[in-house]
Amino acid sequence: xxxxxxxxxxxxxxxxxxxxxxxxxxxxxxxxxxxxxxxxxxxxxxxxxxxxxxxxxxxxxxxxxxxxxxxxxxxxxxxxxxxxxxxxxxxxxxxxxxxxxxxxxxxxxxxxxxxxxxxxxxxxxxxxxxxxxxxxxxxxxxxxxxxxxxxxxxxxxxxxxxxxxxxxxxxxxxxxxxxxxxxxxxxxxxxxxxxxxxxxxxxxxxxxxxxxxxxxxxxxxxxxxxxxxxxxxxxxxxxxxxxxxxxxxxxxxxxxxxxxxxxxxxxxxxxxxxxxxxxxxxxxxxxxxxxxxxx
Amino acid sequence: xxxxxxxxxxxxxxxxxxxxxxxxxxxxxxxxxxxxxxxxxxxxxxxxxxxxxxxxxxxxxxxxxxxxxxxxxxxxxxxxxxxxxxxxxxxxxxxxxxxxxxxxxxxxxxxxxxxxxxxxxxxxxxxxxxxxxxxxxxxxxxxxxxxxxxxxxxxxxxxxxxxxxxxxxxxxxxxxxxxxxxxxxxxxxxxxxxxxxxxxxxxxxxxxxxxxxxxxxxxxxxxxxxxxxxxxxxxxxxxxxxxxxxxxxxxxxxxxxxxxxxxxxxxxxxxxxxxxxxxxxxxxxxxxxxxxxxxxxxxxxxxxxxxxxxxxxxxxxxxxxxxxxxxxxxxxxxxxxxxxxxxxxxxxxxxxxxxxxxxxxxxxxxxxxxxxxxxxxxxxxxxxxxxxxxxxxxxxxxxxxxxxxxxxxxxxxxxxxxxxxxxxxxxxxxxxxxxxxxxxxxxxxxxxxxxxxxxxxxxxxxxxxxxxxxxxxxxxxxxxxxxxxxxxxxxxxxxxxxxxxxxxxxxxxxxxxxxxxxxxxxxxxxxxxxxxxxxxxxxxxxxxxxxxxxxxxxxxxxxxxxxxxxxxxxxxxxxxxxxxxxxxxxxxxxxxxxxxxxxxxxxxxxxxxxxxxxxxxxxxxxxxxxxxxxxxxxxxxxxxxxxxxxxxxxxxxxxxxxxxxxxxxxxxxxxx
Numbered sequence: 001x002x003x004x005x006x007x008x009x010x011x012x013x014x015x016x017x018x019x020x021x022x023x024x025x026x027x028x029x030x031x032x033x034x035x036x037x038x039x040x041x042x043x044x045x046x047x048x049x050x051x052x053x054x055x056x057x058x059x060x061x062x063x064x065x066x067x068x069x070x071x072x073x074x075x076x077x078x079x080x081x082x083x084x085x086x087x088x089x090x091x092x093x094x095x096x097x098x099x100x101x102x103x104x105x106x107x108x109x110x111x112x113x114x115x116x117x118x119x120x121x122x123x124x125x126x127x128x129x130x131x132x133x134x135x136x137x138x139x140x141x142x143x144x145x146x147x148x149x150x151x152x153x154x155x156x157x158x159x160x161x162x163x164x165x166x167x168x169x170x171x172x173x174x175x176x177x178x179x180x181x182x183x184x185x186x187x188x189x190x191x192x193x194x195x196x197x198x199x200x201x202x203x204x205x206x207x208x209x210x211x212x213x214x215x216x217x218x219x220x221x222x223x224x225x226x227x228x229x230x231x232x233x234x235x236x237x238x239x240x241x242x243x244x245x246x247x248x249x250x251x252x253x254x255x256x257x258x259x260x261x262x263x264x265x266x267x268x269x270x271x272x273x274x275x276x277x278x279x280x281x282x283x284x285x286x287x288x289x290x291x292x293x294x295x
Numbered sequence: 296x297x298x299x300x301x302x303x304x305x306x307x308x309x310x311x312x313x314x315x316x317x318x319x320x321x322x323x324x325x326x327x328x329x330x331x332x333x334x335x336x337x338x339x340x341x342x343x344x345x346x347x348x349x350x351x352x353x354x355x356x357x358x359x360x361x362x363x364x365x366x367x368x369x370x371x372x373x374x375x376x377x378x379x380x381x382x383x384x385x386x387x388x389x390x391x392x393x394x395x396x397x398x399x400x401x402x403x404x405x406x407x408x409x410x411x412x413x414x415x416x417x418x419x420x421x422x423x424x425x426x427x428x429x430x431x432x433x434x435x436x437x438x439x440x441x442x443x444x445x446x447x448x449x450x451x452x453x454x455x456x457x458x459x460x461x462x463x464x465x466x467x468x469x470x471x472x473x474x475x476x477x478x479x480x481x482x483x484x485x486x487x488x489x490x491x492x493x494x495x496x497x498x499x500x501x502x503x504x505x506x507x508x509x510x511x512x513x514x515x516x517x518x519x520x521x522x523x524x525x526x527x528x529x530x531x532x533x534x535x536x537x538x539x540x541x542x543x544x545x546x547x548x549x550x551x552x553x554x555x556x557x558x559x560x561x562x563x564x565x566x567x568x569x570x571x572x573x574x575x576x577x578x579x580x581x582x583x584x585x586x587x588x589x590x591x592x593x594x595x596x597x598x599x600x601x602x603x604x605x606x607x608x609x610x611x612x613x614x615x616x617x618x619x620x621x622x623x624x625x626x627x628x629x630x631x632x633x634x635x636x637x638x639x640x641x642x643x644x645x646x647x648x649x650x651x652x653x654x655x656x657x658x659x660x661x662x663x664x665x666x667x668x669x670x671x672x673x674x675x676x677x678x679x680x681x682x683x684x685x686x687x688x689x690x691x692x693x694x695x696x697x698x699x700x701x702x703x704x705x706x707x708x709x710x711x712x713x714x715x716x717x718x719x720x721x722x723x724x725x726x727x728x729x730x731x732x733x734x735x736x737x738x739x740x741x742x743x744x745x746x747x748x749x750x751x752x753x754x755x756x757x758x759x760x761x762x763x764x765x766x767x768x769x770x771x772x773x774x775x776x777x778x779x780x781x782x783x784x785x786x787x788x789x790x791x792x793x794x795x796x797x798x799x800x801x802x803x804x805x806x807x808x809x810x811x812x813x814x815x816x817x818x819x820x821x822x823x824x825x826x827x828x829x830x831x832x833x834x835x836x837x838x839x840x841x842x843x844x845x846x847x848x849x850x851x852x853x854x855x856x857x858x859x860x861x862x863x864x865x866x867x868x869x870x871x872x873x874x875x876x877x878x879x880x881x882x883x884x885x886x887x888x889x890x891x892x893x894x895x896x897x898x899x900x901x902x903x904x905x906x907x908x909x910x911x912x913x914x915x916x917x918x919x920x921x922x923x924x925x926x927x928x929x930x931x932x933x934x935x936x937x938x939x940x941x942x943x944x945x946x947x948x949x950x951x952x953x954x955x956x957x958x959x960x961x962x963x964x965x966x967x
Contacts, residue, residue: 094330101330188331218330229329238332245335252334 046070081139081179082116082124084109085171086156089130090232091186093158096217097277104276105184105213106153111284112182113149117141124149125174128156131163133170139179161233164189164197171201178205184274187212188233191260195267202268209270209287212260216277219253221245296373299936303368306361313357353959356952363948367941384477384505385437386422387467388412388444390451391484393428393458394829394872394895398485398518398602402453404511405483409448412481412509413441424448427484428456429830431466437474455604455829455872457892458484460909461492464500471501483509486901489894498909506910510900517547519570519598520605520896521554526583526592528610528825531617531646536583540594540608542568543575545897547600554578555595558585558612562595587614589886591874592825605896609874609888610826617648618666618818623673625701626653630794631671634801638810647814662687667817671793672699676709684710689782693817698756699792711779711788714759719773722753728798729755732770740776740787740813741766750805754797756790763788787813826888832866833887836880846878850889 049058049069057071086109092102109126116122125139126149137152175181181201187194187210194210202208223242230237257273264271274283298304329335388409396402409424416422421437424447434447463482471478480500484490486508492498500506522543530536542552549572555565568578578594585592595607620639622632632651639647647666654673657680662668668684670676676684688694688710696711703718721729728751734741741747747767755773763779777788791797800806827833835845844861848854850873856864869875869889877885901909 091330094328186330188333215330228326229332229335230326231332232328232330234332236332237326238335240335248336249334256334 046072080116080122082112082122083127083139083175083179083181084112084125085127085129085181085183085185086153087130087183087185087187088128088134088156088158089161089185090158091161091188092213094186094215094218094232095276096215099276100158101186101213101215101276102156102158104274104280105211106156107280108211108213108274108283109182109184110150110153111280113146115284117146117149123179126152127167127171127174128152129167129170130158130160131166133167136170136174138174164194168197168200172204175201175204175206180207180209182209182211184211184213186214186218187260191256191263194260195263195269198269199267207270208268209272210260210264211287212257212271212273214253214257214273214275216275219257219275220250296371299370299372301369303370304365306365306368309361309365310358313354313361317354317357353952353955356948356955360945360948360952363941363945367938367945370936370938371941372936384420384479385474386416386420387470387478387480388422388424388448389427389431389463389480389482389484390424390448391428391458391482391490392426392451392454393487393490394453394455394604394891395458395485395487395489395602395898397453397604398516398600398898399512401485401512402451405485405509406448406451408509408511409481409483410445413444413448416441424451425466426451426454427458427463427482428454429459430456430462454870455889455891456870457830457895458487458490459492460490461497464498467504468501471503478504479507480504481507481509483511485512485898486510486906487895487897488899488901489897491901491905495905495908508906508910510906512898515546515899516601518545518600518602518605518896518898519543519547519550519552519596520545520602520893521594521596521608522575522893522896524594524608524610524826526610526612526825527646528612529646529820530583530585530612530614533582533584533614536612538580538583538592538594540578540580541575542570542578542596543893543896544570544573546573546899548572549574552576552596552598556580556583557593557595557607558583559590559592568596583612585612585614589613589884591886591888593888602896602898604872605891605893608826608890609872611874611886611888612825613886615646617646619664620647620649620814620818621657621660621662621665621668622649622651622671623654623657623669623676624651624671625674626655628672628701628794630796630801631697631699631792634795634806635669635671635793635810638801638807639814641807647818662692663690665692666820667693667695667814669793670694670696670709672697672701673709674701674705681709685781688784688786691783691819693785693787693819695787695789695813695817697789697791697793698758699794699797700754703756708758708788711758711763711777711786713761713763713777713779713788716757716759718754718756719771720754728753729769729771729773731775732768732772734767734776738766738776738778739816740809742812746805750798750800750803752791752798752800754791758788758790785817787817825886826890827869829869829872829889829891831889832868833875833877834866835864835877843880845880846876848876850874 046059046062047070049071053071058069059072062068062070086105088102092105093100095101095103113124113126116124121141123139123141124145126135126137127133128135135152135155137148183198198208198210223240223245226239226241228237228239261271261273270287272283272287390402390405390409392402396405413422418441419439421439422435422444423433423437424435424444425431425433434450435443438444463480467478467480520543522541524541525537525539527536538556540554542554544550547570549570551567551569553565554568555562557563563584564580564582566578566580568576570576583592590612591609592612593607593609598606600606622635624631632649636649636651639649650665652660654676658677660680660683662680662684668687670684684694694710696708698708698715700718702709703715705715707714721727730752731747731750734747736742752769752775755769755775757773758777760774760777763777765774765777767774767776769775773790775790777790779786779788791800793801795801800809833847835847836843842862845856845864846854846861847856847867850871856867867877869887872889872891875887875889877887879885
């Protein structure tokens with residue numbers, strides 16, 4: 001199973017549905033099929049009954065066996081609403097190996113959709129954007145929703161450039177119900193601007209998670225000699241020396257990642273860095289583990 | 296340095312092509328897409344510097360490739376002197392040390408000239424030293440070391456052999472075949488005419504060999520020599536022995552010379568002899584008073600010429616009691632022992648005593664006591680005696696059988712064993728006699744005289760030759776003289792009588808030499824010769840004497856045969872003039888006087904036009920090479936093409952360019 005979770009192997013599978021199933025099954029297998037993890041409100045613990053507690057929460061089965069009253073505690077009572085904001089700008093088309101950042105983002109989104117709909121019966125929706133909203137699939141639990149979402153991911157080909165500010169008001173229109181918002185992007189923007197743009201969504205009571213997708217060569221470029229680099233979004237040309245790429249650039253990108261993580265956490269958002277050479281299930285497990293621990 | 300095809304240098308203009316391409320390439324860069332340049336900064340200067348370095352290496356290789364290619368096609372050459380141009384040519388120094396080089400200072404002059412040539416030789420040039428006698432003896436390997444070459448030249452001593460330019464050509468041809476390098480032969484010789492082979496073609500050198508002649512003593516000096524000596528090798532009566540010597544003069548005026556007979560170092564007789572101008576004279580000594588045993592004899596003359604070594608002629612003589620010869624005949628036959636005995640006794644050097652015995656009285660005789668046996672028309676022989684004779688022959692002895700009228704009725708020839716098919720009496724024919732139709736003059740018994748056709752044969756017995764050798768036949772093809780090998784010995788069959796009834800042979804002039812040669816042949820003394828020529832071979836053993844040790848002591852007192860050779864060698868080459876002491880395998884001691892070939896005494900040189908022809912046959916560059924040896928610095932330079940080296944550099948540059956370009960392209964592919 002682990003072999004199929006390798007991003008390079010997943011890239012050779014054309015069906016997003018199958019990819020999502022493989023990733024989620026692998027991920028669930030890694031969690032020993034624990035039913036206590038997921039997006040919806042779940043059983044948390046037993047607590048001894050104290051006077052004044054609602055008797056509806058007493059677990060009478062336990063009382064019958066032990067003659068002691070315990071309350072059954074839950075973390076939530078209703079289904080969650082999952083919305084994925086997917087950056088489809090041109091920079092997401094970069095890759096240094098078999099799988100592009102866009103593909104990796106699509107695999108991740110598809111896996112999350114599969115997990116939410118098939119495993120948790122949650123509603124899930126998708127917003128594809130670059131410098132504007134290119135596709136919107138309303139969150140739903142209707143029959144065939146997973147297929148609509150996966151089709152939307154299929155259509156999400158990178159183009160244009162990223163602009164978080166412009167499609168923001170559309171986000172606010174679409175995200176009226178409270179839920180979980182996952183933004184998947186390479187976040188080539190200053191952390192302040194990113195947080196300032198996304199922060200209003202938080203005010204609606206949404207739980208916001210930033211998935212920062214980067215290629216390993218974006219973190220640590222490997223240039224044999226001087227080279228002219230072309231910006232995939234702006235088409236700007238720049239002559240770069242290997243010394244700069246080796247010494248200065250890694251410091252700058254690491255500083256950007258650290259600043260974005262700090263700014264996100266400061267604004268009450270979750271931040272996860274996804275490198276396209278890492279297995280998808282590991283990335284998802286990290287996210288879900290952290291989220292479960294926080295709740 | 297120059298160019299044989301300079302217009303090809305125009306091709307060097309093609310260097311503009313890589314220059315143009317590399318200039319274009321400087322402005323052409325394949326861009327690399329990247330997700331965002333947000334965190335990159337512009338760095339130009341370092342980039343260009345790196346690219347220049349990499350391009351310059353490739354550019355310089357490409358420029359070198361094109362320039363070298365143009366150079367190679369322009370066919371460059373270097374002007375080199377003949378000496379440097381012939382760096383791979385082997386210099387073969389040949390010093391003639393034949394007998395004639397003993398005249399005056401010829402050998403010393405030749406060695407001095409050879410050393411001068413070695414001194415003027417380019418140090419890097421390989422040379423080899425050889426001496427020429429009857430054969431070419433190589434003294435060194437092809438080396439550059441002047442010391443070893445010089446010492447080899449200094450070590451050359453005068454020899455006694457006859458020089459052979461034909462052998463020189465053959466040996467040099469073999470060297471050229473095996474070494475596969477051009478050879479420049481420098482011959483230091485007196486260019487003696489007698490050293491030439493019978494055919495000039497045998498002197499021709501291969502095309503790859505050049506010949507440079509260095510003549511020494513190149514003029515016809517007068518020289519007297521003892522050309523030959525005729526003396527018996529065995530003497531039993533000194534009074535009857537005669538010694539005849541021929542005194543020859545080459546390019547000499549008429550003069551009177553004193554010839555002396557010296558025996559064991561003591562002059563026992565001297566005679567004055569008038570030698571005509573450029574001619575020969577014979578001097579005869581009437582007796583040869585030598586003691587019993589082997590004596591060292593020589594004929595000396597007082598010549599006073601430059602070549603003193605040929606003023607004496609050595610020969611060995613053995614004095615002994617006469618050997619007995621058994622002559623078996625019919626009792627009524629008194630003629631044949633008379634004729635045979637007289638002929639045997641008339642030979643001055645014959646040391647045989649004839650013992651004639653009638654056939655009916657031979658019973659009980661031991662043939663082994665006799666030097667050889669003659670059966671003259673014996674009608675019947677005791678079977679025991681005949682068996683003894685056959686054993687006697689098988690042990691190596693000789694028997695002469697003559698079949699005349701008495702033995703014609705026998706079925707087989709005694710001892711010889713051939714079938715008698717009949718008898719022919721030619722007196723009844725119209726011609727009344729027959730003569731010898733065919734005769735093998737190389738046969739020893741027939742070598743003594745000419746005119747066999749004049750001998751009349753009235754009667755002959757026809758025998759079946761079977762496996763015997765027919766030496767002579769009558770004109771009707773009847774075998775007359777036959778030889779048959781039996782064991783180690785031999786039997787001669789004369790198909791007629793030894794009297795003067797069946798033929799007139801005994802009363803003719805040929806009978807004495809026939810008897811003399813036959814006696815020497817059958818007794819085994821024919822092989823003995825008191826004097827030999829240098830480089831002739833001495834028979835050391837016969838087939839029955841295998842594995843028996845022999846001993847040879849040369850004139851210098853050394854034993855030239857190793858222990859192994861002493862037990863296995865069949866013959867020995869007499870390489871030096873002087874007396875050789877020999878103990879043969881049959882136990883007999885012998886003494887041999889060895890003299891140089893008297894053709895060496897004629898110091899007349901080869902004419903200049905023949906020498907020029909020989910040089911031309913070797914190599915047309917011979918004279919030029921000679922001058923190079925004498926004055927290398929003054930030699931005009933000649934062009935030597937070096938295009939091959941240029942092509943080699945082109946290949947190296949092409950390989951390097953491919954390697955560097957492949958690496959560059961690989962890096963480009965990875966970057967893109």
